[in-house]
Amino acid sequence: MSQQSNQNVAPGAIVNEQQWNAITQAIAGLNRDQLTWVSGYAAGLAAAQGGAVAPAVQTAAPAAVDAPTLTVLYGSQTGNAKALAQQFDAQAKEAGYGSKLVSMADYKPRQLKSETHVVIFASTHGEGDAPDDAIELHEFLGGKKAPKLPSTKYAVLSLGDSSYEFFCQTGKDFDERLAKAGATALVERADCDVDYEAQAQAWTASVIAALKEDFSVGTVSATVAALAPVVEASQQYTKKSPFTATLIESQKITGRDSVKDIRHIEISLEDSGITYKPGDALGVWFKNAEGLVNSFVEVLALDGNAEVTVAGESLTLAAALTSKLELTLSYPTFVKAYQEATGSESLAALIEDKAALRTYMSERQLIDIVKDHPGTLTAQQLVDALRPLTPRLYSIASSQADVEEEVHLTVAHVDYEAFGARHQGGASGFLCEYLEENGEVEVFVENNDNFRLPEDPNTPIIMVGPGTGIAPFRSFIQERDVQGAEGKNWLFFGNPNFTQDFLYQVEWQGYVKDGLVDKLTLAFSRDQEEKIYVQHRLLEHGEEVFAWLEQGAHFYVCGDATHMAKDVENALITIVQKYGNKSEADARAYIVALRKAKRYQKDVY
Amino acid sequence: MSNDQSQFIVEGKLADNERLKRESRNLRGTIEQDLKDDITGGFTADNFQLIRFHGMYQQDDRDIRAERAKQKLEPLQNVMLRARLPGGVILPHQWLAIDKFADEQTMYGSIRLTTRQTFQFHGVLKPKIKLMHQTLNAVGMDSIATAGDVNRNVLCTSNPVESALHLEAYEWAKKISEHLLPKTNAYAEIWLDGEKVKLLSRR
Ligand SMILES: Cc1cc2nc3c(=O)[nH]c(=O)nc-3n(C[C@H](O)[C@H](O)[C@H](O)COP(=O)(O)OP(=O)(O)OC[C@H]3O[C@@H](n4cnc5c(N)ncnc54)[C@H](O)[C@@H]3O)c2cc1C
Ligand SMILES: NC(=O)c1ccc[n+]([C@@H]2O[C@H](COP(=O)([O-])OP(=O)(O)OC[C@H]3O[C@@H](n4cnc5c(N)ncnc54)[C@H](OP(=O)(O)O)[C@@H]3O)[C@@H](O)[C@H]2O)c1
Ligand SMILES: Cc1cc2nc3c(=O)[nH]c(=O)nc-3n(C[C@H](O)[C@H](O)[C@H](O)COP(=O)(O)O)c2cc1C
Numbered sequence: 001m002s003q004q005s006n007q008n009v010a011p012g013a014i015v016n017e018q019q020w021n022a023i024t025q026a027i028a029g030l031n032r033d034q035l036t037w038v039s040g041y042a043a044g045l046a047a048a049q050g051g052a053v054a055p056a057v058q059t060a061a062p063a064a065v066d067a068p069t070l071t072v073l074y075g076s077q078t079g080n081a082k083a084l085a086q087q088f089d090a091q092a093k094e095a096g097y098g099s100k101l102v103s104m105a106d107y108k109p110r111q112l113k114s115e116t117h118v119v120i121f122a123s124t125h126g127e128g129d130a131p132d133d134a135i136e137l138h139e140f141l142g143g144k145k146a147p148k149l150p151s152t153k154y155a156v157l158s159l160g161d162s163s164y165e166f167f168c169q170t171g172k173d174f175d176e177r178l179a180k181a182g183a184t185a186l187v188e189r190a191d192c193d194v195d196y197e198a199q200a201q202a203w204t205a206s207v208i209a210a211l212k213e214d215f216s217v218g219t220v221s222a223t224v225a226a227l228a229p230v231v232e233a234s235q236q237y238t239k240k241s242p243f244t245a246t247l248i249e250s251q252k253i254t255g256r257d258s259v260k261d262i263r264h265i266e267i268s269l270e271d272s273g274i275t276y277k278p279g280d281a282l283g284v285w286f287k288n289a290e291g292l293v294n295s296f297v298e299v300l301a302l303d304g305n306a307e308v309t310v311a312g313e314s315l316t317l318a319a320a321l322t323s324k325l326e327l328t329l330s331y332p333t334f335v336k337a338y339q340e341a342t343g344s345e346s347l348a349a350l351i352e353d354k355a356a357l358r359t360y361m362s363e364r365q366l367i368d369i370v371k372d373h374p375g376t377l378t379a380q381q382l383v384d385a386l387r388p389l390t391p392r393l394y395s396i397a398s399s400q401a402d403v404e405e406e407v408h409l410t411v412a413h414v415d416y417e418a419f420g421a422r423h424q425g426g427a428s429g430f431l432c433e434y435l436e437e438n439g440e441v442e443v444f445v446e447n448n449d450n451f452r453l454p455e456d457p458n459t460p461i462i463m464v465g466p467g468t469g470i471a472p473f474r475s476f477i478q479e480r481d482v483q484g485a486e487g488k489n490w491l492f493f494g495n496p497n498f499t500q501d502f503l504y505q506v507e508w509q510g511y512v513k514d515g516l517v518d519k520l521t522l523a524f525s526r527d528q529e530e531k532i533y534v535q536h537r538l539l540e541h542g543e544e545v546f547a548w549l550e551q552g553a554h555f556y557v558c559g560d561a562t563h564m565a566k567d568v569e570n571a572l573i574t575i576v577q578k579y580g581n582k583s584e585a586d587a588r589a590y591i592v593a594l595r596k597a598k599r600y601q602k603d604v605y
Numbered sequence: 606m607s608n609d610q611s612q613f614i615v616e617g618k619l620a621d622n623e624r625l626k627r628e629s630r631n632l633r634g635t636i637e638q639d640l641k642d643d644i645t646g647g648f649t650a651d652n653f654q655l656i657r658f659h660g661m662y663q664q665d666d667r668d669i670r671a672e673r674a675k676q677k678l679e680p681l682q683n684v685m686l687r688a689r690l691p692g693g694v695i696l697p698h699q700w701l702a703i704d705k706f707a708d709e710q711t712m713y714g715s716i717r718l719t720t721r722q723t724f725q726f727h728g729v730l731k732p733k734i735k736l737m738h739q740t741l742n743a744v745g746m747d748s749i750a751t752a753g754d755v756n757r758n759v760l761c762t763s764n765p766v767e768s769a770l771h772l773e774a775y776e777w778a779k780k781i782s783e784h785l786l787p788k789t790n791a792y793a794e795i796w797l798d799g800e801k802v803k804l805l806s807r808r
Contacts, residue, residue: 253676
């Protein structure tokens with residue numbers, strides 16, 4: 001195998017094996033700069049010999065084994081990395097490189113050995129974890145069976161969010177692991193924050209350019225180049241050009257004595273032509289609250305009418321703070337920029353201690369940090385310190401088969417008292433508190449093929465969705481209802497109190513009565529002394545859960561990623577171990593197989 | 606004999622309550638299944654009526670019915686219990702027990718005294734119902750047949766201080782109350798996990 005893959009790479013028609021060995025030996029151990037220099041040196045020598053280099057390469061073209069391959073791999077949970085990979089793929093095809101776009105989920109890791117050029121787009125999820133579709137490849141490259149890839153060239157673009165502790169971890173891992181396997185980086189890895197567009201574009205261009213040499217026209221086999229680009233049925237409205245929808249209603253669906261404020265939100269998509277599928281999320285752009293904007297202006301003694309420039313556009317400070325910049329989440333880049341602008345010594349001390357800064361930030365919104373460390377800076381400096389506002393995603397809680405031109409969400413209102421003031425979440429505050437009926441809200445659909453009902457309507461499903469995690473399952477059941485799907489449905493739901501927090505109680509009762517939902521298992525965590533969570537209920541019903549899995553059931557988890565989803569996964573492993581009579585390792589393998597068969601899907605946040 | 610009874614027979618269609626009792630397997634119905642059904646706080650169909658023979662009415666907070674309908678929540682269902690307390694006599698340790706239960710386990714935290722010489726718990730949620738009956742039983746009380754189409758509580762003259770006659774009347778009130786209890790073990794089976802009811806007269 002490995003010999004053959006070597007031949008794949010060695011431009012056998014140009015140099016003989018002996019020459020090839022000599023060349024690889026000579027360049028082994030060189031770093032990126034040195035390699036670049038060598039290639040330039042060689043090109044110079046070639047030019048000095050006279051004659052065109054290209055024809056020589058072209059004559060080599062017919063030997064299919066010599067053709068370099070360009071595989072574009074993406075690991076993406078919410079579609080960003082996938083969209084960038086698609087854009088890259090389209091550009092590569094345009095350049096005639098004959099690229100192949102593959103989700104990491106559909107990629108056989110062992111195939112890496114036979115690749116010559118791999119371009120990776122990977123986001124990071126959980127707490128520095130790989131997105132679901134990338135887990136296997138990520139593990140494979142980091143594990144004992146990791147292949148040696150001395151003749152592979154690669155490039156990695158990571159997507160992440162600098163407000164998370166392990167920023168772009170998955171991308172970093174891929175880069176490190178590929179380098180360790182002996183592969184050569186084509187360009188330096190790009191770690192992109194939430195405002196990734198410009199950086200990603202520049203990076204894409206640099207990779208396209210870097211590939212030029214290896215993919216100069218003749219070397220690409222015609223059949224590969226002719227492959228039709230894989231483009232999704234495109235939605236007219238996107239993150240960058242959202243649809244201006246209107247709010248139909250925002251109804252609190254927790255009782256008056258609930259410890260939570262959770263809303264059922266209905267938005268009209270009338271006349272937009274927007275379509276979505278159960279499992280998709282809705283992206284929501286929001287405006288920051290007037291009170292919060294005023295606080296920034298007042299605390300920093302600035303003028304809300306001052307002109308500032310944001311991404312080349314000039315507008316007033318108040319307008320920029322309201323609709324262009326992120327004020328509610330806290331991120332380290334702000335703290336650093338704010339410190340530099342104000343010269344705050346107390347902040348400087350805090351920044352020194354990374355762990356302390358993390359803890360400090362995790363408990364505070366930006367306004368708390370500013371109040372804690374008042375200082376003087378200009379309106380423009382403030383604007384420059386802030387990062388662009390990003391839309392939030394919400395799992396769609398309705399099926400168009402049922403609600404047609406509406407889209408429903410289940411939103412937990414982030415609303416709490418801290419440091420002597422009320423704090424609200426940017427998007428949830430906007431949706432639950434400030435947006436009025438018939439008010440406008442900019443939205444777009446975020447496709448999520450990693451969370452889909454089984455294709456066969458007869459396949460049973462187990463849904464685990466505590467808290468707002470219930471949302472996509474309302475959509476699933478609406479869909480199955482309209483479809484007349486015969487597959488069994490089992491829902492596990494949990495929340496603090498039965499009388500206050502049983503989200504969509506009356507609807508679920510109806511579905512149970514109609515026989516659409518076969519089982520509804522509840523875990524109210526605060527109705528008794530000890531905590532009862534969905535994973536406890538799963539374990540209690542372990543035997544039956546396993547029986548369903550053996551019958552081919554799909555298993556879905558939605559809601560909190562930090563604790564719940566992990567505990568549920570552990571419960572699942574325990575169940576498979578116990579009722580499937582398996583070792584822990586075999587039980588884990590069983591779960592991996594479920595995931596690969598797309599029978600274990602997560603929508604967690 | 607048959608002639609004697611005929612004077613009590615009312616001509617015409619029987620009330621639905623008679624069907625209900627006849628079909629109830631001696632007042633058991635499917636109450637136990639309803640207790641296990643945790644997706645609703647209420648009782649279904651016949652059981653809604655049957656629990657009255659066990660001393661409870663299903664109620665809900667009417668003031669927030671409309672509000673909860675909008676919240677896609679069922680009405681805030683709960684039960685009210687009326688204790689069987691012949692002659693209205695309750696002992697100090699019994700009072701302490703019901704006071705604690707009312708305080709800790711009911712929605713309103715109160716004991717309501719009634720003109721029928723007994724007390725009621727209001728706002729008891731389904732998961733607390735068994736505990737309520739077991740709490741009463743532990744101190745020699747119950748709520749058998751205190752609601753529905755039965756005699757309810759048996760009263761007697763309220764305590765005229767140190768009256769010998771009162772004690773005698775009170776003994777009769779207890780006897781009558783127990784005599785009129787439905788002849789079924791349903792109450793003990795459902796609420797006390799089969800444990801015998803501790804009747805006042807046997808203490
Ligand atoms: C794919 C996906 C699907 C999602 N689906 C849903 C859904 O169906 N329903 C839903 O409600 N959300 C959902 N979310 C989460 C949602 O996108 C937002 O993250 C959430 O609404 C918070 O956003 P915000 O703008 O209101 O708050 P932000 O402005 O982002 O502020 C949130 C910040 O407040 C902090 N915070 C929150 N509560 C407290 C507290 N009590 N004390 C101190 N700090 C606190 C948190 O640390 C967090 O950093 C989903 C997320 C993803 C990625
Ligand atoms: N940053 C924060 O401070 C914060 C706080 C809460 C929620 N959130 C986020 O807000 C979003 C919406 O939350 P939500 O209100 O819909 O639901 P949620 O907070 O996830 O709570 C839903 C239910 O899950 C229970 N729960 C808590 N820990 C669990 C665990 N390890 N395993 C299983 N169940 C567990 C809760 O019980 P108990 O609450 O009784 O423990 C509750 O009954 C989620 O993204 C969540 O991560 C953030
Ligand atoms: C639940 C959740 C957890 C995340 N955790 C991290 C993280 O640990 N580190 C990081 O850099 N980014 C993290 N992110 C940010 C994502 O990587 C970022 O939004 C990225 O653009 C998503 O790309 P995708 O749509 O291709 O999955 C997280 C996002 C979500 C929704």
